[in-house]
Amino acid sequence: MSATGRAVLSGRLASCLVAAGLIALAAMPAAAEAGGRTSIDLRATYDARATIDWDEGTIVVRSMARITNTSGRAIDYLVLNSFAAALGRMEILRAEVDGARVAITVEDQNLLVPLAARLAHGAATEVLIKYRAHFRSGSAGRDYHFSRANGIISCLRWIPWVSDYTPFWESDWGEQMNTAVSPLVQVSITTDIPLTISSTGSRLSSDGLRQVFQARDVRDFNFTAAPDFETLAGDSFDGDTRIVVYSRTLPRQPMLEHAQQAIELFEQRLGEEYPYPRFTISEASGGAGHESPGHVWLGPTLSTSQLARLVVHETAHQWFYALVGSDQPNEPFADEAVAEFLTSAFFHQFDSGDCPSDRLDRDISYYGGCLYEVIYQQGSVFLEGIRRDIGARHFWAALRQYIDRHRFRFGSTEELLEALRVHAEVAGVDLLPRYEERFPRLY
Structure with a gap:
């Protein structure tokens, strides 16, 4: 834009x-x-x-x-x-x-x-x-x-x-x-009791009740804190990223393993390294899941299968939200549909949900109770259809090009679709008819 x-x-x-x-x-x-x-x-x-x-x-x-x-x-x-x-x-x-x-x-x-x-x-x-x-x-x-x-x-x-x-x-x-994106965020958090803090960025120092953090190239800086967090640390399979899981009740080992597997797959498919040296995964006070740059939240009541899927989905947001931003309120397709597509590809499981088929180019207020099923699920199925029709080589090349052009900047639904359309033409596939049906505001 x-x-x-x-x-x-x-x-x-x-x-x-x-x-x-x-x-x-x-x-x-x-x-x-x-x-x-x-x-x-x-x-x-x-x-x-x-x-x-x-x-x-x-x-x-x-x-x-x-x-x-x-x-x-x-x-x-x-x-x-x-x-x-x-x-x-x-x-x-x-x-x-x-x-x-x-x-x-x-x-x-x-x-x-x-x-x-x-x-x-x-x-x-x-x-x-x-x-x-x-x-x-x-x-x-x-x-x-x-x-x-x-x-x-x-x-x-x-x-x-x-x-x-x-x-x-x-x-x-x-x-x-x-x-x-901010190139530099410096944070100091002082607490009245000892708290373990999980956050965006990296901890630089800890002195009594005061902890100091720093983050670079982030769209936000968020944190969770608890007096009794337990942690489990590991590295991505290539050794480039330190992954730390914080939780009170959620199982840490499967969260770490799914993050490791997701980072490896997404780096391979997208041709772009995970963008930060550290990835923190934290149990939150409620909700289901939420992404932050280099830091994600998971709700305390998730089932084993929900937890696995949300770890992968929020990890996908490290590329489509943290690395490539978009107008999330007005164009949710550009980050949520792509993150859900990557998640569904990870699990080899696509589901369009029960809501009627609908257009994919509206803001978050349009869909009411069908926002998840239309934008996330139908959006991911739509992208999978393109991947199937133009072939994996052209599809992933388009996503790589889109990421490269908008790294730590803003992309958009239209720019994403155009990257796919250009590569589809090389494959001899015309995407405009399906664009006109699902994105009438843009096509």
Whole structure:
């Protein structure tokens, strides 16, 4: 997607959700209504310090974002995203832009940060945000994303991160954020009791109750923590990736083994190494599964077969989400269908589900209770049909080309389909008729 297109994405998404009856026009950011411009095409590094009170179930965060405008045009305000606003009753304690106090507008999961003057292309600014939030005490629905439940803290989207303006999505399926890659994230977490922390990135040091982490080239930094996590460590089969499994109740050995097998297969098929030196797999406070860069969550109540499949699915997201980003709320096919295809290929088991056949080019709000069966399952079957018809050599070459063009950047459903179409033509197969049927918005 172009910089111009991404700059207006918040407006297009809000318009789509307005049409679907999910939000009101009042949910549009005030700066956008006044004609102000923002962008996700910014280079940002983050230095975040968190203090956690386990007994009180609170977190106090001080985050410094150093942001350079790389969008090609001047911007008037920033959109940052944090689930602490949507789920944690966020209380802003202090907000500054370049050392001057500012008033942040909190709308759902979006933090709208005003700039004193337009930020020109190439110019930089520093944004300091300090807040207090409360972890949810339950793990139903989306609550587990920001909760202390079942003996575990799960903390997702806690660093205010450069993002598109996106309404919070209550449904259990579908991702409701769109974030850009940061070249460097530094994190310090201090706890009131000893906690074992599983996170994005790598732990640099541990001194008493304070632990320091660092991550590079990530779209987010998330973590889980528990006083009684047990761990199992191993390496990928090629020895390039350290894999560490954290859990209270889930079996660690099969999780490690499925991650090792998935990394080996996906590296072979996609022609691209797993993108980080470390992969952490953690039991979470609830939910089913969730991906983060170099770090995935698995729910505590999963069956053996569910656990195996979700380990593989979330591992697949390390290529299609972490390495190649996409507009997850508006174009879920570009990451979820591909991740589910890789998972189904791993298990040699494809299932289109029970929902009626439907188009694959709509946003997450369109599908209702059929989002999983249409986008994930029907989407994976659709891709398997292409692989079967054009042959494995052409199919995997197309995915490799798509990854190579969008490494640590944003791809899209259309760009993915076009990569497949070009290679299909070489194989003598015309994909346009099936594209026109399942992707009428694009074809």
